[in-house]
Amino acid sequence: MKMDNIIKLDLSENMFGFPERVIDALSSELEKINLYPDTECKELTECISNYYRVDGRQIYVGNGLDEIIFTIAIAKKYKKVLIPEYSFMGYHFSTKLARTEIENIKLDNYKISLADIDKKIDSTDAIYICNPQNPFGTVLEKQFMIELIEKCEKMNVDLIVDEAYIDFVENDKVCSVIHMVDKYNCLYVLRTFSKAYSLAGLRCGFFVSKEQNMADIFQVRDALPFSVNRFAQKAVCCALEDDQWMHDNVSKCKKNRRIFMDKLSELNISFIESETNFVTLYNENADEICKKLFEKYKIKVKYLAAMGLPKYLRIGIGTEEQMNKVIEVLKEMI
Template sequence: MMINVHGGDIYKHKDVIDFSANINPLGLPRGVKIALMDSIDLAVHYPDVRCEELCKSLAKYYGIKKNYILCSNGAADIIFAITAALKPKKALILAPGFAEYEQALHAIDAKIFCYRLKEEQGFILKEDFLNAVTKEIDMVFLCNPNNPTGEVIPKELMMRIIETCKKNKTILVIDECFISFLENGAEVSVIKEVERYDNLIVINAFTKLYAMPGIRLGFAAIGNIKMIELINKVRQPWSVSVLAQKAGVAALEQKEYVAKTKELIRDERSYLMHELLECGFQIYGSKANYIFFKGQKGLFDLCIKEGILIRDCSNYRGLEEGFYRVAIKGHEENKKLIEVLKRCQNGRNKE
């Protein structure tokens, strides 16, 4: 089992430029800041346990029924609730992949099977994954785009996976937390498919796109009402604060902010990938708001000495030392990252 270590640990690593957490470089939208300030006095009340206003906004935004939505204290909250409620005995995950799936499955003593994404295949999910989804598998976790690789599962293959899971009576949980950073994210997403497939759960969060990880807000779309009832039975009440609910409603109105985000990420991804390749690094996937690459061992520590925090991916299942992930930030910060990486490559870093 991988060690529970994540990016964004600015509390341990102080006074650094943080490239380890994949957060929108535009920062918290102004409209969300205003909503938070305007609703601060509402904090004297208990939150709406049903998140009615937020669920209504999410339903309109994604074009699904309001009663199919469960709001949560971040994506991790709903992941743990899903496993605790549905209690899969055998589950299938990708390696490398997001740590919380495995952690949540271990918490209920599920037997975990891993489909290993191969470096020689660019860490791309292949069609033989369908063979791994056998009738004995109770639950499958997928992340699209995948974390940490940033590789996208094509819609056609994803639909075949959904069909295979349905045929085998397997619950399929798809994490789409980074999908909004794709140019064609709406086309790749399968969130609307929950209305057709009662074995499908789609997870998303406000964390990355709206730069609000400290607020903690996520949700799941589930077309199976009985499944929703089971999940609600294991959840604590009032898990989504008043402020988080108001922030979420305001965030969904930030269309210009999202458009600017996609433009910035597209331009800066191109810049970073070009520069990283020039430095001699091997890049894989990287279609979201982060770059996944292979470089020299010890690069994490060298960057820390230079005031740069990158994500060392060696603790991901299926990866070894030398794999890293960096968030796409603003141009000046990205230039600083490249300068530091060049110095590290040339052995001229600070002692």
């Protein structure tokens, strides 16, 4: 089956294109493909520093968040970590490879339970969370985050906050904690250019933490040089210069998300209210729905059984045409 014929909504990729100027930037790098990229990502680090208004010495750039999560796990050598149940598998894979013990944080209404963290924080070295949450799309509000950060700071427990989907949030009680890094030694904030910036194929992300936390991280980078290719470095710098394009892009996604959830409600299809670029549905026959969507209608969505959720499926937010097709098919199937 040709990929061109498939509506691909399984990996929460951005379906709204990217700035044309990125193509020009990539073309300019073709003449340099015989040369290694800058392993320290100096120009890109400066671009990120200027855009997010954080000290460049607090920034680590990597080949997407998967590599960054792995780098933190290997560098920090945690003995035990807390990870929310049913969360992004990258946290589990990386910490297991680092031979770290994992204990799950229970969820309450698809959000992490602070009460459960209280019971377990004494015996842990670090906590991984994502805000918004993957795969449910729920969010933790600012006051909750401050309480959790201060608890971790007091207990000398690192808090790794994955904000891959933060740009898609509409709830005004939710905010990024990237600018709290200066205040808290415990805090590591992860961001990606795969979602809001439509650059998933180039693989680039970064995290921000206190400068004092970076030495062992950079030692791992020395063992994995040149991981961020020159095309990714140039494209991200270019994308950061076009701030209005990114906001327009995200606005399209938010609009289609709201329309999609409204139509799901009209059809009495069970779903979780989302603040991301995907919506997760609940159905007793989730497995069969995913198979039929792909085999009969060429619509590829994410079946969540591998995350311990055999009755859930996740659907990325695509273009208006794509989402209308999904609704049309779901109306027929469910």
